[in-house]
Structure formats: C-alpha cells, structure tokens
Amino acid sequence: MNLPSLGYVLDVTYQWIKAGHLIFVIFWIAGLFMLPRYYVYHQESPPGSAEERRWIDRERKLRNIILTPSMILVWIFGITLATVGHWWASGWLSLKLLLVLGLSGYHGYMVGYGRKLANGQRPVSGKALRLMNEVPGIATAAIVILVIVKPF
Numbered sequence: 356m357n358l359p360s361l362g363y364v365l366d367v368t369y370q371w372i373k374a375g376h377l378i379f380v381i382f383w384i385a386g387l388f389m390l391p392r393y394y395v396y397h398q399e400s401p402p403g404s405a406e407e408r409r410w411i412d413r414e415r416k417l418r419n420i421i422l423t424p425s426m427i428l429v430w431i432f433g434i435t436l437a438t439v440g441h442w443w444a445s446g447w448l449s450l451k452l453l454l455v456l457g458l459s460g461y462h463g464y465m466v467g468y469g470r471k472l473a474n475g476q477r478p479v480s481g482k483a484l485r486l487m488n489e490v491p492g493i494a495t496a497a498i499v500i501l502v503i504v505k506p507f
C-alpha cells in the first residue's frame with residue numbers, strides 16, 4: 356500500500372487551514388462592512404420606536420452570531436498558519452498584524468457603540484459613521500496586498 360508522504364499531508368493540512376482562515380476573514384469583513392451601515396439606518400429611526408427596536412435586535416444578532424465568532428476564528432486560523440508555516444519573522448506579517456490589531460480595535464469600538472445605541476445614546480453623527488465605514492475596506496486592501504505580494 357502506498358502511504359502519502361508526511362510532507363504531502365502537511366501541505367494539504369496547511370491548505371485546509373488557509374481555506375478556513377479565508378472563509379472567516381470574508382464573514383468577519385462582511386460583518387464589519389454591514390454593522391456601521393446598520394447604525395446609520397438605526398440613527399435615522401425615531402428614538403424609542405418599534406423600528407429602533409428592530410435595528411437593536413438586528414445589530415445584536417449580527418454582532419453575536421457573525422462578527423465576534425468570525426473574528427475569533429480568523430485569529431485562531433491566522434496564528435496557526437503563522438506557526439505551522441514559520442512566518443513569524445516575516446516583515447509582511449508584522450505589518451499585517453498591526454493592521455489586524457487596528458481592525459480588531461475598530462471591531463471592539465463598533466460593538467461598544469452598538470451597546471450605547473441600545474441604551475438610547477447616539478454620540479456620533481451619521482456622517483461620521485459613514486466615514487468610519489471606510490476603515491475596513493482600506494485595511495482589507497492593505498492586508499491582501501501584504502499577504503499576496505509579500506513585499507518584505
């Protein structure tokens with residue numbers, strides 16, 4: 356019987372982990388695109404209305420079912436890839452980690468902002484929320500260039 360070599364098994368395992376990483380990257384970033392949009396629409400609803408309550412519910416589900424679990428899985432798969440692939444010393448990964456930490460901070464801020472909205476506060480204008488909504492797109496473009504081109 357011909358057994359596959361250890362190198363082949365490790366290669367295939369690495370590819371499966373990378374697939375898992377990318378699936379949850381897509382879910383996470385899609386959620387980060389949607390959440391501030393929801394907040395903009397939420398802030399356009401009359402305070403205390405049934406419409407506002409529906410937005411609070413949608414936002415909570417998006418955060419708890421998609422966003423936060425996806426972020427955790429992206430980190431777990433990413434750290435596994437970096438360890439198995441011996442990438443920790445690479446310059447591109449250091450810069451990518453800085454950007455991903457920034458994105459995780461943005462995620463945390465947006466989760467906190469949702470709690471404020473649910474408590475009846477609306478501290479940030481719709482215009483500022485729309486501007487902040489550009490952050491995940493810009494960070495994603497920079498991260499994808501870093502992982503694909505690996506310029507350093």
Ligand code: HEM
Nearest residue numbers: 380384429430433434436437440442455495498499502503
């Ligand atoms: C949370 C921390 C993260 C860590 C530690 C991490 C680490 C890694 C590592 C080590 C690879 C493998 C590179 C290779 O085999 O060439 C990888 C692949 C990739 N990562 Fe991440 N990553 C993280 C988050 C993200 C985020 C947030 C994005 C996108 C916004 C992203 C996008 C990608 C892409 C597109 C690839 C595939 C590159 C290829 O096709 O080879 N990663 N990541």
